[in-house]
Amino acid sequence: MSAEVLSTAQETEVLRAIALVDDPEYPGVSIVDLGLLEHVDVRNGVATIGLIPTFSGCPALAMIADDVAGAVRAVDGITTVVVTWLTSPAWSPARLSENGRTALATEFTVAVQIGSSTPTCPLCSGPTVEQSMFGPSRCRAVHRCESCRETVEVMRG
Amino acid sequence: MSRSWNDMDEFEEFLDGGGIVEVDDDMPREYREAVFAFIEMHANSEYMGGLTERDWIPKTPGLRHKMSVLAKTQDEIGHGHLLYMVAADMGIKTRTEMLEDLMAGKSRFHNVFHYKAETWGDQVAIAFLVDAAALASQQAVFKNCSYGPYRRILKRIISEEGFHMRLGEDRMRRIAEGTIIQKEIFQGALDRWFWPALQLFGPDSKPDDKLLRWHIKSERNEVLRDKWVQKFVPMMHSYGFTVPAPDLAFDDETGKWDVGPIDWEPLKKTLAQGGPDSARRIGEARDNWERTAWVRNALNGVLQ
Numbered sequence: 001m002s003a004e005v006l007s008t009a010q011e012t013e014v015l016r017a018i019a020l021v022d023d024p025e026y027p028g029v030s031i032v033d034l035g036l037l038e039h040v041d042v043r044n045g046v047a048t049i050g051l052i053p054t055f056s057g058c059p060a061l062a063m064i065a066d067d068v069a070g071a072v073r074a075v076d077g078i079t080t081v082v083v084t085w086l087t088s089p090a091w092s093p094a095r096l097s098e099n100g101r102t103a104l105a106t107e108f109t110v111a112v113q114i115g116s117s118t119p120t121c122p123l124c125s126g127p128t129v130e131q132s133m134f135g136p137s138r139c140r141a142v143h144r145c146e147s148c149r150e151t152v153e154v155m156r157g
Numbered sequence: 158m159s160r161s162w163n164d165m166d167e168f169e170e171f172l173d174g175g176g177i178v179e180v181d182d183d184m185p186r187e188y189r190e191a192v193f194a195f196i197e198m199h200a201n202s203e204y205m206g207g208l209t210e211r212d213w214i215p216k217t218p219g220l221r222h223k224m225s226v227l228a229k230t231q232d233e234i235g236h237g238h239l240l241y242m243v244a245a246d247m248g249i250k251t252r253t254e255m256l257e258d259l260m261a262g263k264s265r266f267h268n269v270f271h272y273k274a275e276t277w278g279d280q281v282a283i284a285f286l287v288d289a290a291a292l293a294s295q296q297a298v299f300k301n302c303s304y305g306p307y308r309r310i311l312k313r314i315i316s317e318e319g320f321h322m323r324l325g326e327d328r329m330r331r332i333a334e335g336t337i338i339q340k341e342i343f344q345g346a347l348d349r350w351f352w353p354a355l356q357l358f359g360p361d362s363k364p365d366d367k368l369l370r371w372h373i374k375s376e377r378n379e380v381l382r383d384k385w386v387q388k389f390v391p392m393m394h395s396y397g398f399t400v401p402a403p404d405l406a407f408d409d410e411t412g413k414w415d416v417g418p419i420d421w422e423p424l425k426k427t428l429a430q431g432g433p434d435s436a437r438r439i440g441e442a443r444d445n446w447e448r449t450a451w452v453r454n455a456l457n458g459v460l461q
Contacts, residue, residue: 109312
């Protein structure tokens with residue numbers, strides 16, 4: 001088996017491990033589904049992982065990096081893990097996977113705004129109206145559903 | 158969409174069957190008032206807690222902790238905002254009325270925010286002891302809460318409070334494994350915060366507690382308090398700290414820690430806004446509210 005094939009199989013394992021790391025504020029929602037993973041490279045037992053923050057001042061960065069490093073270190077044959085927060089490309093809600101969007105909507109009543117589209121209420125699919133640019137986090141705004149009056153947090157860029 | 162019930166018996170039967178009440182439902186007046194009062198107190202506590210956290214942003218040691226304090230401040234204020242919206246929807250008080258009552262010293266917020274945080278050690282003790290107590294009581298509400306809009310907000314709040322707990326443990330380990338002076342500072346803070354944190358759960362629940370009967374809360378105060386004691390007493394010991402309870406005893410038969418008699422007078426004082434730091438805290442919140450009136454006026458002018 002060539003070294004190249006070996007690292008590809010290992011990369012799959014590493015990817016699988018990273019996909020099991022949840023966002024600290026959304027238990028059950030993987031950081032991969034949130035679009036935080038940019039690249040993975042495995043060579044000679046060294047895994048280099050590039051992540052993208054939803055915003056650069058996010059207080060969860062150290063915790064997420066620790067969780068990723070811990071998960072990858074547990075993969076067979078990995079001796080060193082280097083996790084880096086990249087400054088580009090910038091994160092945007094378009095990076096969220098379909099799975100991620102569904103989990104945010106059904107588990108946390110959180111909607112996602114892509115570009116300048118009008119977000120829809122996770123409960124009744126009605127249009128929501130912004131109440132405040134910022135919610136409990138920089139990456140979320142507070143909206144209200146016009147139809148069912150639900151208070152909805154909206155993830156946006 | 159609005160549902161209604163003929164009488165309280167029918168409504169309670171609906172709740173006992175796991176029914177979830179929504180904002181447009183024609184719920185009994187007493188239920189509406191009880192849920193509203195509960196959410197209003199929670200919102201006030203998040204808001205006052207956020208202001209306390211904010212005071213520490215410039216004084217927090219190190220960039221890593223400073224980022225976590227900044228984020229926690231935004232979290233708490235954001236939680237307050239969401240909760241005030243949900244409370245206002247119940248049609249009893251508007252958001253402005255709730256804030257004005259809070260600034261006038263007319264409404265309640267959690268006992269722990271009536272005390273002064275003297276040192277960084279106090280902030281760590283709060284993150285370690287108080288946040289855990291608050292999280293435990295919120296989880297007990299969320300588990301079975303019959304009021305839908307509150308339950309859904311709580312799910313998000315709890316996930317974020319869980320994140321604060323991890324930040325708190327990180328802070329706690331750093332100070333607990335630090336120098337002798339740091340350990341002394343932290344012991345002093347634990348001595349100040351152990352009892353207020355324990356009292357956050359409140360005295361034993363009354364047998365006819367409406368909050369329990371209407372499935373707003375799902376666990377009795379004394380049960381939650383005991384769980385907290387069983388977790389935190391051994392944890393404080395394992396890090397080499399003492400628990401400031403002179404009658405602390407371990408019962409070999411039950412395998413449980415007993416903190417001895419609890420003096421509820423300090424809790425009563427805080428609920429009447431007579432805690433050691435109540436006046437200053439409410440006064441500062443009020444000054445802040447008044448100083449920022451021009452921002453609200455300007456925004457309201459733009460929106461009209």
